[in-house]
Amino acid sequence: MEQGGDDIQALIALMARLPGLGPRSARRIVLQLVRRRSQQMVQLSQLLDRVAQNSRECVVCGNITDRDECAICTDPARATGEICVVQDVADLWALERGRAFRGRYHVLGGTLSALDDVGPEDLGIPTLLARIDDESITEVILALNATVDGQTTAHYIADALEGSPVTVTGLAQGVPIGGELDYLDDGTITAALRARRRL
Amino acid sequence: MEQGGDDIQALIALMARLPGLGPRSARRIVLQLVRRRSQQMVQLSQLLDRVAQNSRECVVCGNITDRDECAICTDPARATGEICVVQDVADLWALERGRAFRGRYHVLGGTLSALDDVGPEDLGIPTLLARIDDESITEVILALNATVDGQTTAHYIADALEGSPVTVTGLAQGVPIGGELDYLDDGTITAALRARRRL
Ligand SMILES: [Zn+2]
Ligand SMILES: [Zn+2]
Numbered sequence: 001m002e003q004g005g006d007d008i009q010a011l012i013a014l015m016a017r018l019p020g021l022g023p024r025s026a027r028r029i030v031l032q033l034v035r036r037r038s039q040q041m042v043q044l045s046q047l048l049d050r051v052a053q054n055s056r057e058c059v060v061c062g063n064i065t066d067r068d069e070c071a072i073c074t075d076p077a078r079a080t081g082e083i084c085v086v087q088d089v090a091d092l093w094a095l096e097r098g099r100a101f102r103g104r105y106h107v108l109g110g111t112l113s114a115l116d117d118v119g120p121e122d123l124g125i126p127t128l129l130a131r132i133d134d135e136s137i138t139e140v141i142l143a144l145n146a147t148v149d150g151q152t153t154a155h156y157i158a159d160a161l162e163g164s165p166v167t168v169t170g171l172a173q174g175v176p177i178g179g180e181l182d183y184l185d186d187g188t189i190t191a192a193l194r195a196r197r198r199l
Numbered sequence: 200m201e202q203g204g205d206d207i208q209a210l211i212a213l214m215a216r217l218p219g220l221g222p223r224s225a226r227r228i229v230l231q232l233v234r235r236r237s238q239q240m241v242q243l244s245q246l247l248d249r250v251a252q253n254s255r256e257c258v259v260c261g262n263i264t265d266r267d268e269c270a271i272c273t274d275p276a277r278a279t280g281e282i283c284v285v286q287d288v289a290d291l292w293a294l295e296r297g298r299a300f301r302g303r304y305h306v307l308g309g310t311l312s313a314l315d316d317v318g319p320e321d322l323g324i325p326t327l328l329a330r331i332d333d334e335s336i337t338e339v340i341l342a343l344n345a346t347v348d349g350q351t352t353a354h355y356i357a358d359a360l361e362g363s364p365v366t367v368t369g370l371a372q373g374v375p376i377g378g379e380l381d382y383l384d385d386g387t388i389t390a391a392l393r394a395r396r397r398l
Contacts, residue, residue, distance in 0.1 A: 005254070007253065007254075007265065008250055008254060008263060008265075010246055011243075011246045014239070014246060015243075017239075018228045018231065018232070019224075019227045020220075020228070024381070025218075025219045027289060027381075028218045028219060028381070029219065031263070031289055032217065032218050033217070033247070033251075034263050037250070037251040037254060038251070040213070041250065042247075042248070043213060044213055044214075044247055045245075045248040045251060046248075047209055047210045047213060048210065048240055048241075048243055048244035048247065049241070049244040049245075049248075050206050051229075051236070051240065052236040052244060054206065055236060064207060064230070065204060066204040066206065066207075089230055089233075090227065090230055093226065
């Protein structure tokens with residue numbers, strides 16, 4: 001068998017382990033890259049190398065950054081007293097794309113899970129509580145997934161903050177913009193109905 | 200906005216242009232790579248660089264290889280007198296995975312298309328005809344997609360070989376109408392090859 005040499009096969013195998021990819025999609029990607037090897041492939045290799053060398057987690061919030069502290073944590077304009085707690089960096093990026101939140105973040109890096117033995121310390125929840133004091137936070141927005149694990153984690157943090165002066169809020173639940181009712185799960189539609197508002 | 204720095208955003212944009220990926224899947228991949236930056240990301244960068252430097256098209260058949268001539272073209276055991284004509288390297292790989300064909304290949308790199316102004320010379324069809332003479336070929340297997348363009352190309356090659364002593368065959372029915380070889384399971388492609396018929 002000759003399928004491009006050992007390096008190509010190793011590259012396909014490595015690509016196939018990336019999220020959302022498999023052997024077939026990895027082969028298609030590698031073939032396109034080989035066709036564009038002098039441009040796209042070299043560029044991709046160099047960017048991956050630079051990002052691998054320079055990227056790290058922000059020591060304060062867990063965002064991905066190329067410095068010790070990310071641009072949000074070092075921007076004085078974002079010291080609004082609000083901190084938005086998210087599960088993953090992907091969620092932080094999604095909120096930033098929305099441009100609606102101007103405070104700071106705290107990335108948990110997961111959810112509490114008895115099954116997977118993930119406790120509050122693994123998610124940096126003690127660090128979050130310390131930041132709330134240090135940074136004079138007045139509102140903690142729990143922007144966690146509307147999954148069982150996400151909501152368990154939200155309740156844990158809300159409980160830990162009970163009695164403290166901060167306001168704890170969560171994202172509104174309802175029908176997404178452009179969402180068709182017929183495509184929503186029953187839980188979402190029920191929650192949206194319960195939280196109905198006067199127009 | 201802080202979404203990991205300019206290099207990360209450039210990396211996501213480059214990844215999002217790969218076949219089958221988009222901005223969302225590219226973000227997920229990049230986030231996983233950053234989490235595994237000291238291992239998986241460095242390894243991926245290095246493999247991409249090596250493949251970009253070393254890979255090229257086999258000067259004889261068009262297969263991807265890390266030498267001037269691929270291992271199939273230089274293996275005397277594969278001088279069986281059969282040549283299998285495929286549209287893309289992905290199809291060659293699919294046939295090799297089936298392990299049923301022991302001859303050599305000719306990769307067209309596309310199909311004839313009046314619309315896109317792709318003629319026989321663009322696909323190396325004159326080179327194929329020359330190889331049939333030079334390599335004492337007795338059977339040409341047209342393993343082309345069961346699409347309109349694939350079948351147009353197959354007929355063009357069959358017509359060009361009319362009157363020559365070579366037998367021209369095509370894959371058996373069993374390749375679904377409109378089906379692309381790269382998307383078939385290995386068993387189907389092998390069965391279709393075994394049941395190939397004279398055109
Ligand atoms: Zn930060
Ligand atoms: Zn070759």
